[in-house]
Amino acid sequence: MTEYPHVTSPLKVNNITLRNRITRTAHGTGYAIDGKVTERLIAYHEARARGGVGSLFLETSGVHPTSPGPLWAFRDDVIEGWASLAERVHAYDTKVLPQLWHGGPQVPPPDGSPAWAPSPIAAPIGGTPTQAMSTGQIDEVLEGFAAAARRAQQAGLDGVEVHGGHGYLVGAFLSPMTNLRTDGYGGDLEGRTRLAREVLQSIRSAVGPGFVVGIRISGDEAIDGGIDPTMATAIRARLEREDVLDYINVSMGGYHNFGKMIGAMHEPHGYELPSSSQVTAGRSIPAIVTGRILTLREAEEVLASGTADIVSMVRALLADPELVNKTLAGRVDDVRPCIGCNEGCVGRRMAIGAAVGQTGCTVNPEAGLEYVSEPLRQARAQRDVVVVGAGPAGLEAARTAALRGHRVRVFDGASQTGGVVSSARRAPHRRELGVICDWLTDELVRLGVPIELGRELDVNDVVALKPDVVIAATGARERRDGVQRMRPALRVDGLELDHVATPLDVLEGRATAHWHAVVFDDLGNYQAVGAAEHLLQSGVAVTYATSFEGFAPDLFRSFQRDAAAARLGRFENYRLLTRTSIEKVAPEAVTLRSLDGGAVVEQAADLVVLATGYDPAVELHDALAERGVDIRPAGDAVAPLLLPHAIASGRDVGRAV
Numbered sequence: 239m240t241e242y243p244h245v246t247s248p249l250k251v252n253n254i255t256l257r258n259r260i261t262r263t264a265h266g267t268g269y270a271i272d273g274k275v276t277e278r279l280i281a282y283h284e285a286r287a288r289g290g291v292g293s294l295f296l297e298t299s300g301v302h303p304t305s306p307g308p309l310w311a312f313r314d315d316v317i318e319g320w321a322s323l324a325e326r327v328h329a330y331d332t333k334v335l336p337q338l339w340h341g342g343p344q345v346p347p348p349d350g351s352p353a354w355a356p357s358p359i360a361a362p363i364g365g366t367p368t369q370a371m372s373t374g375q376i377d378e379v380l381e382g383f384a385a386a387a388r389r390a391q392q393a394g395l396d397g398v399e400v401h402g403g404h405g406y407l408v409g410a411f412l413s414p415m416t417n418l419r420t421d422g423y424g425g426d427l428e429g430r431t432r433l434a435r436e437v438l439q440s441i442r443s444a445v446g447p448g449f450v451v452g453i454r455i456s457g458d459e460a461i462d463g464g465i466d467p468t469m470a471t472a473i474r475a476r477l478e479r480e481d482v483l484d485y486i487n488v489s490m491g492g493y494h495n496f497g498k499m500i501g502a503m504h505e506p507h508g509y510e511l512p513s514s515s516q517v518t519a520g521r522s523i524p525a526i527v528t529g530r531i532l533t534l535r536e537a538e539e540v541l542a543s544g545t546a547d548i549v550s551m552v553r554a555l556l557a558d559p560e561l562v563n564k565t566l567a568g569r570v571d572d573v574r575p576c577i578g579c580n581e582g583c584v585g586r587r588m589a590i591g592a593a594v595g596q597t598g599c600t601v602n603p604e605a606g607l608e609y610v611s612e613p614l615r616q617a618r619a620q621r622d623v624v625v626v627g628a629g630p631a632g633l634e635a636a637r638t639a640a641l642r643g644h645r646v647r648v649f650d651g652a653s654q655t656g657g658v659v660s661s662a663r664r665a666p667h668r669r670e671l672g673v674i675c676d677w678l679t680d681e682l683v684r685l686g687v688p689i690e691l692g693r694e695l696d697v698n699d700v701v702a703l704k705p706d707v708v709i710a711a712t713g714a715r716e717r718r719d720g721v722q723r724m725r726p727a728l729r730v731d732g733l734e735l736d737h738v739a740t741p742l743d744v745l746e747g748r749a750t751a752h753w754h755a756v757v758f759d760d761l762g763n764y765q766a767v768g769a770a771e772h773l774l775q776s777g778v779a780v781t782y783a784t785s786f787e788g789f790a791p792d793l794f795r796s797f798q799r800d801a802a803a804a805r806l807g808r809f810e811n812y813r814l815l816t817r818t819s820i821e822k823v824a825p826e827a828v829t830l831r832s833l834d835g836g837a838v839v840e841q842a843a844d845l846v847v848l849a850t851g852y853d854p855a856v857e858l859h860d861a862l863a864e865r866g867v868d869i870r871p872a873g874d875a876v877a878p879l880l881l882p883h884a885i886a887s888g889r890d891v892g893r894a895v
Contacts, residue, residue: 240566241535241538242537244541245259245534245537245538246259249292249548251450251485251524252448252450254396254397256333257292259541260291260292260293260534260537260549260550260562261291261292261526261550262286262291262294262551263295263454263528264295264298264401264454265297265552265583265584266298266584266587267282267606268308268596268597269606270297270309272310273306273308273310273313275316275319275320278608278609280319280609283296284326284327285559286332287326287327287329288330288560289555289559289560290560290566291551292332293334293548294334294335295337298337299316299337300340301338301340302340302382303348304348304351304353304354305339305340305341305342305353305407307339307345309336311336314389317392317393320389320393320394320395321394324393324394324395324396325394334396335395335397335398335399335452336395336399338383338386338398338399338400339400339406340382340383341407342355342356342405342407342409343356343410344404344405344493345406346366351369353368353369354379355368355371355407355410356371356411356416356417356419356424357417357424359416362405363493370419373421376433379407379437380436380440383400383441384440384441384443384444386398387441387444396450397452397484398441398449399451399454399487400434400438400441402453402454402455403454403455403492404492404499405492405494407433408437408453409455409456409492411423411430411434412433412455412473413459413464413465414430414469415461417430427472427473428476430473431473431476434453434473435477438451438453438477439482452485452486453477453487454487454488454526455473455487455517456470456488456490456491457488457510457513457514457517458470458490458491458514459490459491459492460492460498461492464494464495467513467516470513470516470517471517471519474521478521478522478523484523484524485523485526485547485548486518486523486524487550488517488525488546489510489528490509490513496794496797497799498510499797500580500583500797501529502579502801503578503579503668503670505530505578505801507531508529508531509530510530511527511529514545515545524547524548525546525547526546526548527540527548527550528549528550528551528552530553530578531550531554532553532575533570534570537549553576553578553580554575556582556583557576557577557599557601558573558574558575558576558602559605560573561573574601575677576599576601577601577670577671577673577674578670579600579671579796580796580797582597582600582601582881582882583597583605584795586598586882588795589795599882600674600885601674603882603885603886603889603890604889617644620644621895622703622705623639623644623645623646624649624700624705624708625639625709625711626695626710626711626712626858627713627872627873627875628648628650628655628656628657629657629659629675629874630657630659630873630881630885630888631711631872631873631874631887631891632650632873633648633655633675633678633682634888634889635709635872635892635895636709636888637681637682637685638888638889640685640686641685641892642892642893644895646682647688647703648682648687648688648689648690649693649695650690651692651695653691656675656676656679657713658713658742658874659672659675659881660672660675661742661745662768664745664746665745665769665771665772666771666772667771668768674885696858697858697861697862697865700858700862705867707870707895709869709871710858710869710871710872711871711875712855712858712871712874713874714852714853714855715853716740716852717848717850717853718740718848720733720820720850721850722760722819722820723760730821730822731821731822731823732823733823735823737751737846738848740848741765741768741847741849743847744769744772744773745769749845750776751845752844753778753779754778754779754841754842754843754844755779755846756780756781756828756830757769757773757849758784758818758846758849760784760849761792761849762784762791762793763790764802765849766847766849769849770812771805773845773847774806774809774811778811779811779813780813781813781815781843782806782815783830785819785833786816787817789803789806815839817833819831819833820846821838823846826843827840827841827842828840851878853878854871854874855874855875856875870894872884872891873888
């Protein structure tokens, strides 16, 4: 008897049968080009189908030129790509559906005109104006949904899903917060559900009774005046009565509460279930739920409870596309874990830089690169490989090299593996950050790779080991020189004082405050945030000074900023100063200066915490290189970036040995 009877039970939805109850709901990838399916997108979905999921949803597919979306479902030339993708995914008995979508108030048209919306309320992100749709525009959108569904059917896809959540067009009509209309498309429940009902009816008329049609809704917008679980339950029941729906997909959040859409590690596993379980109770059609469900054991419990008929696992399948197959084969420990950092997936999707808009994964560097990745091959000749540093880069490099058949040894001067991550995970709400290092350590033990901790190697030690190759994963050191990005020529007095520290000093217990700390953030990510929250929880007052226009802006793209800002803001002894530089540190005071106008703030403090960056620790690498040793840097020793770079760098070096 299987450990996962509910997970492995087939489910009939209209005219299709799902081989199991695990799905991967829609999420953006950035792999399409000019609205068309690419080989990269196909290979990405194919890998998850091969890995055992019962169904997959394609990312948002625009039904109207005013909101094109990643895939352009308003054009016939999408059909060929959809058909190719369907053929590849169907080879593994996995069903695939596109998510039909109009961005509504959240996505202005490409021509720069106001976004289409139920009511002229500015978008919450960016504040761009919107226009209330005319009935003629509504009719255009209805035809767009119907035509897109016909294209999906023609391409051989297994059904369609209407995106009716997250504040996009259909969801904006459903919500009393954004729908202030007084005509037949607004007002009471009947009016606010009218657009959704007409969209579903238009699709059903276009595709006939045997094609799967579903809808995704926000079960809780998690904002005052928005859709709550009681209202979402009424919406679900009203849509069901139309007798055109085959399933309901319940999500959470929206653009007014961004972090709830894709909850990071500060949210518990299954964080959406308390609201979605209310919405799915009493349903007459199958339901999908989601929200940090990371293992088949967790999915089995959800299904056994009756909360849902299908469970979505998105980031977990980014981390390991073989999750389902591995687990059902009894290889649970082999599953590479998602840590909920949101850095490599949605964070990279929303980042500015060379990989703009392209989803990846922090713990799985090959996510999204399936179209070019080759399987690990055994090395032509076995080599002795010494890895110096047991942080994420060193652990990944060691694992990869060992899998290729090399004799690998790992050394680190610390008492535990994980490098800087072992300290960073001590910050509030960050414990899961280190789960990937725990897993990599266990993998090395399984592979028989010796790890010698508490031993700091110098040049002579390494040479004496007579390695063929050395991987220098020696990390980086926090900067203490006070050089600031907005005032790089400014030299800060007093940095030599004993009460000047770094975030890691705080988290590792080397630096404490008794009454007031100034935390200076010049990075905009989680490092200063973690130290500040740790200090606040210990009862210390904190002045959080940052050079940025707002609080921790880099956390916005990973959906963590708002939750972190709210937690810190609940402390009465917390103060935020933006667009600020640090000028001087005295024994019991700090001089801060506004970057806008130069106003000076003198803040009494007995601890100053500088989050101003890292310098790579390259001394060992350079010394060994001078001796002619084949040495290769990895992780922060190459460049002190974020965790996705460290693990990807380790994988690349391990492959190249």
